[in-house]
Amino acid sequence: MSKIKKAVGYGCMAALLFFGIVPWVIGEQKPADGSERFHENKEDRAISYKINSYTSPETKHAQIAARKVPDGYKLAAQSERLELYMDNAMKSIMIKNRQSGYVWSSIPEEEGLQQERLNEEWHAALRSPFLVEYFDEQSMLQRGSYLSLESTTERVEQVPGGIKATYALQKLDVTFTMEVKLEDDALVVRLDDKDMAENGKAKLSSIQPLPFLGAVLKDEIPGYMLIPDGSGALIRFQETHPRYDQAYDGKVYGMDHAAEYSDLRSINEQPILMPVFGMVHGTGQNGFLGIIEDGKHTSRIIAYPSGVNTNYYWTSPKFVLRYAYYQPTSKNMGGFNTFQAERNHEDRQVRYIFHDGRDADYVGMAKTYRNYLKDLDILKPKSVSQENIPLHMELLGLEKEPGIIGNTMVNMTSFEEAEAMVNELMNQGVHNLSVVFRGWDEGGLNGNNPDKFPVAKELGGEKRLLELKKSLEEKGVPLFLFADYTSAYGKNDDFSPKADGIRTISNNVLSDTYYLWFDEESSSDLTVYFINPKLAAEMAKSDAERFDQMGIDALALGKTGSLLLSDHHPQNKMSRMQAAGEYEKLAGSLLGKMDHVGVYKPNDYLWKYSSQMFEMPLYSSQYMFSTDTVPFLQIALHGYVDYFAPSANFNANPQQYLLRMVEYGAYPSYKLTNEPSWKLKNTLSNDMFTSYFKDWKGEIASTYEKMNAVLKHVQDATIEQRNVLDYGVVEVVYSNGKKIIVNYRAKDISYENQTVPKMDFILAGGE
Incomplete structure (x- = not known):
């Protein structure tokens, strides 16, 4: 496109x-x-x-009145703060907050269910402890619940802190277990993969455990649902609203393009960097935060507003076991619809942490998530305090321009010019800078990746790069070299797309073609392949040694921080969970040799390795059913890591954007070039239409002065309210x-x- x-x-x-x-x-x-x-x-x-x-x-x-636990429920477990109740067949559970007395139920109140005009399918679903999707004998995706699938509870057994039920879906000849237990202020729900058996022809596609926990009918209870869309968004409970066409279906860590079809560049959605969701019953009264712990890499966050199928608001995790796909059988795209034969073998677990009083809102949830990450040693206090806030300055060096015969290189910022730009900003009062240099090697920004060497002679060569690095270091400015361990531009550095590139679920090499001109027929410029994560980790380890020998101590990771793909190569299959593990190894090996590793829009599994975070979202996707955008992400992170907003010089309303950055505690960022932007019009960087440093240097200094005056006083503090x-x-x-x-x-x-x-x-x- x-x-x-x-x-x-x-x-x-x-x-x-x-x-x-x-x-x-x-x-x-x-x-x-x-x-x-x-x-x-x-x-x-x-x-x-x-x-x-x-x-x-x-x-x-x-104050919202608490529901009563019916006589037919029995106490199954209790902790210091919670009590867990269940009916005899564990078709429903209730959780009572022992401090507030508030009761949460996995099914809505019977009175409301009776008043609603529900069809048979939803009548059964709203009373079910789970929802499933499955592929029938014709490979068609179907949906079902406890009642509609003629299920029975074969066994209920006591486990430490709770209970474990074995469900038999008679209609599908499928069995699985669901364990629920209490851990202090949390309810932990677990589905063990080893306990799942599919003996019939039908195969499971997904499971949603306890989908209607805390469900609300219209606005009978004031409050909202929290979804992890971009910085965070709320869906408030409302009595009157439009008839929405669809619910929120958020893919944690984004879409897996190797398993799900889409145009990789056509989706205008904010990223989902955290596997969290939440529910509030009365702001400042009752709420819970859900955190997907296991199975998160192939999970989704589902949130139904009132008006989609039913008048209930409800949210839950959805664990994907299999994907549907189209299997081509000929070059003219003949083929058939099918589904993944082997399910994703992962355990699934979600933790519900309950809140009451002042912490029962999205701020309290974000603080809870912050503490959760601290306990896992993912977030750590800053080791060094700085007097002034940092400003992120991203510079473009070399870019290629396709021609009739070969490519020519466009020099936008040399290393010498970069040093002059930094000096000029510092002389104007920008006291603390963080510089990322893109397009520093001889192939330019869109050149020879994964081959990253040698340093471009057009920019001054390796000697001048190291002089720049030393000069900035003396000023206290880290120089990050941009590196991408996800995209590969054809056969170079011994990379073979067929052998080393990621394969789709239909066993095709995954690729994406970037087009320079108006339509695809005019000029096909660049085909991008995707590096197998295990190979990427090996490449990064080797590159880290070479960077270390050069004297480079800071790298900035591009797509590698946010694009998570499975690999379906017949000889080397890799799940998204395994891919995330390889990316953790990759970041760890870089950090072992580097002083700083910056990451663009990192998913939360890379937060512990991120010295700085770039282009962090300040908005939600603003879906029709979302009522508010909130800084859940920023509340969780502030005071522990420096995070930067997307580039301010590409925002249509600079003044409002300045206010948003200050409100969200995000530091300013600019994409800049020493040469005028028009020189990029025939390159793949032609979206950098306003990057000319001379046009922006005054605005940068002015913005920094305003922001630094207030944010420098809170840069090491956490957001509490x-x-x-x-x-x-x-x-x-x-x-x-x-x-x-x-x-x-x-x-x-x-x-x-x-x-x-x-x-x-x-x-x-x-x-």
């Missing part, structure tokens, strides 16, 4: 999202009690503050007592005897 086509498509999608979302979001959110603090600015409540790219104020609600005081006015409270108040409005507002200017922010609180 051409970049022009993509731009038009994205523009249309943005327009559809905006005009589709606005009519439903406006008026459906009730104003918070705190909104009266800004009554003098009611006329300023523009529509832009109420769309789902922002967060709405919370409304105080009366985030209060939306009214539409377009946000207070962020840090662990050191500092508060940042961001005013998106077009008029000044008052805050604790201070004035927050329009479209601006202030620092308050603390010593």
